[in-house]
Amino acid sequence: MKFKEDRPLGNPEAALARLLAIANGLEADHAGRLSVAIINRQFRDTGGSYEEYSAAVKAAIAHGWLTMHPSGAYLSFTQAGAERFA
Incomplete structure (x- = not known):
């Protein structure tokens, strides 16, 4: 008998990889920023x-791949983060 459902992004590394893939697939605005709302919605739509989203964002920032705008509304790739997809 199973009492807990399997979470597709329950593994922190899987969640981080999915977050970065979503962010990489979006077009940045004129200032190079990505909307947190759009990334969050797409992340939740994938399960x-x-x-899990919050943990993935914190991990990406801790690794130095993303930065968060002081308003909290935008994320931006750092040079190291952009190089992961070059």
Whole structure:
């Protein structure tokens, strides 16, 4: 008997990889920023939770791949993050 459902993005590395893939697939605005709202919605649409999204964003920032705008509304790739997809 199973009491917990399997979470497709329950593994932090899988969540981080999915977050970066989503962010890489978006077109940045004129200032090179990506909307947190759009990334969050797409992340949740693929089966992720708010908690998994938050953990993935924190991990991407800790690795130095993304930065968050002071308003919290935008993410931007760092040079190291952009190089992952070059």
